[in-house]
Amino acid sequence: xxxxxxxxxxxxxxxxxxxxxxxxxxxxxxxxxxxxxxxxxxxxxxxxxxxxxxxxxxxxxxxxxxxxxxxxxxxxxxxxxxxxxxxxxxxxxxxxxxxxxxxxxxxxxxxxxxxxxxxxxxxxxxxxxxxxxxxxxxxxxxxxxxxxxxxxxxxxxxxxxxxxxxxxxxxxxxxxxxxxxxxxxxxxxxxxxxxxxxxxxxxxxxxxxxxxxxxxxxxxxxxxxxxxxxxxxxxxxxxxxxxxxxxxxxxxxxxxxxx
Numbered sequence: 001x002x003x004x005x006x007x008x009x010x011x012x013x014x015x016x017x018x019x020x021x022x023x024x025x026x027x028x029x030x031x032x033x034x035x036x037x038x039x040x041x042x043x044x045x046x047x048x049x050x051x052x053x054x055x056x057x058x059x060x061x062x063x064x065x066x067x068x069x070x071x072x073x074x075x076x077x078x079x080x081x082x083x084x085x086x087x088x089x090x091x092x093x094x095x096x097x098x099x100x101x102x103x104x105x106x107x108x109x110x111x112x113x114x115x116x117x118x119x120x121x122x123x124x125x126x127x128x129x130x131x132x133x134x135x136x137x138x139x140x141x142x143x144x145x146x147x148x149x150x151x152x153x154x155x156x157x158x159x160x161x162x163x164x165x166x167x168x169x170x171x172x173x174x175x176x177x178x179x180x181x182x183x184x185x186x187x188x189x190x191x192x193x194x195x196x197x198x199x200x201x202x203x204x205x206x207x208x209x210x211x212x213x214x215x216x217x218x219x220x221x222x223x224x225x226x227x228x229x230x231x232x233x234x235x236x237x238x239x240x241x242x243x244x245x246x247x248x249x250x251x252x253x254x255x256x257x258x259x
Contacts, residue, residue: 081254088124093257095121096237110237110259112147112208125151128256129234130158133204138231140203142166142223144190144215147208151236155206164196164203166219177225181218183211190218192226199227209237210253213244220251 082089095115102109115121133155142164143152149165156163169178169189176191197203205219216233223230230251238244238255245253 082128082256086128088128089256091118091121092125092236096257110209110239112150112236115236116150125236125256126154126158129155129206129254132234132254133232134159136231137202138204139201140164140197140223140228142192142197142203142205142219144205144207144219145171148206151208152206155204155234161204164192166190166192166205166222177222179218179222179225181214183214188215190215190222192222194226197223197226197228201228202231203228204231205233207233207235209239210235210244210255211239211242213242213247216244216253217247217249220249 092115095118097111097114099109099111101107115125129151136159138159138161140163141152141156141159141161143149143166145165145167152165153163155161165172167190169191172191172193175194177194178189178191180187180189203223205216205223207216207219210216210233216235220230220233232252232254233248234254236256238253238258240258
């Protein structure tokens with residue numbers, strides 16, 4: 001994903017998740033008009049060029065996230081591992097907003113707190129994960145701090161698994177096992193209670209987003225050190241350009257939205 005200022009430019013026709021051309025679309029004051037492939041859509045700002053920040057196209061096309069500088073916007077992303085005709089994906093992606101330069105300059109933050117404000121979108125998110133993992137003999141849902149604590153517990157309850165929190169240092173009161181890992185903006189340590197996961201148990205790792213893959217990679221190593229079988233990692237959002245999948249030691253990754 002990239003950012004640039006603009007007043008007007010031309011793009012290919014926008015497709016919705018059902019593969020249909022969008023005839024008109026408006027977001028945060030950006031007016032989008034499109035026609036056929038011979039008459040591509042044009043974006044025109046309703047304000048001056050220096051009032052707008054454009055957060056760009058995903059690698060495979062799809063809708064756009066636009067934000068007025070200094071404000072936050074809704075991110076419109078495209079489906080990755082879920083059938084694109086599933087209308088739930090459109091609802092989920094429309095509730096995620098993009099915040100530039102957070103938590104530090106140069107980072108484009110995908111904010112899922114707005115998803116949580118939409119009851120139906122939140123339910124759809126959990127339902128899609130449950131539909132995938134129900135009846136798959138998963139004993140453990142391991143949630144990565146902190147947003148993995150939001151999505152992990154309802155998934156665990158629905159599929160009949162226990163929830164195990166993977167926490168930052170000095171947050172767990174009992175004896176812990178630790179794993180250091182790198183982030184796109186620093187390093188951190190992940191800890192888990194000793195005895196929370198038993199050898200031979202099948203584990204699912206849950207987080208809200210995969211970027212560089214450092215966090216999920218540490219979770220996999222932590223669980224495997226105590227003898228668990230990591231079946232898969234599950235995230236709401238993937239940033240594929242950062243190639244986080246390559247750091248998961250060949251473990252499968254399931255995502256709802258790819259930016």
